[in-house]
Amino acid sequence: MTAPWSQANLSNWNRRAALHIQDATGFYDVEGFVDGKDTLDPIAASEIGDVKGKRLLHLQCHFGLDTLSLARRGAIVTGLDFSPVAIAGARDLAARANVPAAFVEADIYDARSALDGRFDLIFSSWGTICWLPDVKRWAKVVADMLQPGGTFYFLDSHPSAQVLDQRDGRIEPVYGWRTPADKPDVFTESQSYTGDSHSEKVVDYNWIHPLSDVIGGLLDAGLRLERLREHELLPYRLFPMMVPGGRGMFRLPDGAVPIPLSFSLKATKG
Numbered sequence: 001m002t003a004p005w006s007q008a009n010l011s012n013w014n015r016r017a018a019l020h021i022q023d024a025t026g027f028y029d030v031e032g033f034v035d036g037k038d039t040l041d042p043i044a045a046s047e048i049g050d051v052k053g054k055r056l057l058h059l060q061c062h063f064g065l066d067t068l069s070l071a072r073r074g075a076i077v078t079g080l081d082f083s084p085v086a087i088a089g090a091r092d093l094a095a096r097a098n099v100p101a102a103f104v105e106a107d108i109y110d111a112r113s114a115l116d117g118r119f120d121l122i123f124s125s126w127g128t129i130c131w132l133p134d135v136k137r138w139a140k141v142v143a144d145m146l147q148p149g150g151t152f153y154f155l156d157s158h159p160s161a162q163v164l165d166q167r168d169g170r171i172e173p174v175y176g177w178r179t180p181a182d183k184p185d186v187f188t189e190s191q192s193y194t195g196d197s198h199s200e201k202v203v204d205y206n207w208i209h210p211l212s213d214v215i216g217g218l219l220d221a222g223l224r225l226e227r228l229r230e231h232e233l234l235p236y237r238l239f240p241m242m243v244p245g246g247r248g249m250f251r252l253p254d255g256a257v258p259i260p261l262s263f264s265l266k267a268t269k270g
Contacts, residue, residue, distance in 0.1 A: 005184055005205035009131055010082060012204045017086035019196040021063050021093075027194035028065060034097050038072065039065040041155075041235050042247045044125055047227075047264055048153050051075040054120040057145055059108055060128040064090030068099045070123065078102045078119075080111055108132065111141050118147035125155040126235060127193075130162070133181040135209040139217030146269040152223060154214075155264040157234060162208045164259075166239040171256075179207040193236045211263065223267040230260035 023030040033039050040048070044066075052074030058067040061079030063086045071077040071094075079101060081087055087105040094101045106114035109132075122142055132138050142152050165174040175185055184205035191197050215225060233249040234242070238261065245251035252258065 003133075005133075008203055009205055012202050013081075013083040014085040015198060015202060016192050016196075017063055017083050017089055019192055019198075020194060021085075021089040022196075023194075025195040027196075030065070030093070033065055033068070034093075039069045041125070042249060043231055043233065043262070043264060044123075044153070044155050047155075047229070047266070048123065051121060055117075056121045056123060057111075057115070057119040059111070059122060059124040059142070060131075061090065061103070062086050064093050064101065064103060066123070066125065067103075068094055068097060068101055071099045071101050075121070078104060078115065080104045080106055080108065080114065082107045108141060109134075109137060112144050115145070118150065119145055120147060120150050122146055122150070122152045124153075126157070128156060129209055129214070130157070130206045131204075132209075133184065133207055135207075135213050136217040136220065139214075139221040139223075142218065143221035143223055143269060146223075148269055150269050151226075152218070152267045152269075153264070154267075156262065157238060158230060158260040158263050159208050159210050159214075161238060161259060161261045164239070166241055169241070171239055171241070175208060177208060178210050178213065181207070215265070218265075218267050223269055226266040226268055228265045229263065231262045231264065232258055232260065234261045 051070055054075050056075040056077045058079045061067045061081045064079050067077050067079035079090055084105050087103045090103040104114050129135055163173050163175045163177050164171050184207050188201050188203050190201050233245050233251055235249055237250050241253055242250040243253050
């Protein structure tokens with residue numbers, strides 16, 4: 001029996017994908033990408049390294065902008081996402097931009113049965129594991145999809161920031177630091193993070209996973225942590241008070257107490 005949160009989140013991401021592909025707000029600059037723009041954020045661009053000739057899997061790839069940017073950098077790319085609307089959009093975008101890529105529709109937990117072989121590099125970034133109830137199972141999927149010596153690069157919002165919310169002009173703790181798998185945080189929204197408005201309010205279910213669970217899960221799955229970094233930038237406004245931080249990123253305003261807003265890591269399969 002499918003959990004109620006699963007269908008709700010799938011419906012949400014189908015709606016989001018349709019809006020994001022249209023790119024009415026220009027958040028993704030889809031036309032700029034088609035004309036040759038690289039969409040990797042400055043953190044990933046500076047950290048992921050040389051991908052040329054590597055067989056690369058992009059987990060939870062949405063409609064494929066970063067997947068295809070990595071293909072332009074020379075990777076042999078496969079993107080996986082559970083949204084059929086996103087996958088259709090990714091295939092269309094690849095054709096428009098004339099960039100070779102494979103896109104597969106599947107739940108991330110089913111990646112092993114949906115894909116053949118193993119990969120030199122797995123990439124995942126921004127707003128991914130918050131949609132997953134079981135981060136240790138996710139880590140096992142990552143490890144299983146990597147070939148020995150392969151690398152996992154991961155970049156996402158920081159769990160210490162995810163527990164906070166802006167209320168009455170102040171940022172304060174609101175959510176628990178570890179969300180139980182059977183008790184997700186529930187949100188109702190009328191607008192996507194891109195600024196696009198939904199035709200009707202949508203409900204989504206999220207989980208906060210502490211760094212100890214993310215890193216511990218990867219270690220338990222047999223990966224070796226090579227690098228962990230924390231950053232004061234995000235590619236979207238987690239809090240309304242955030243201001244542009246340059247190159248499409250956002251930061252807290254001057255005078256705010258600095259906190260880590262995101263983190264990145266590299267891990268290798270032995």
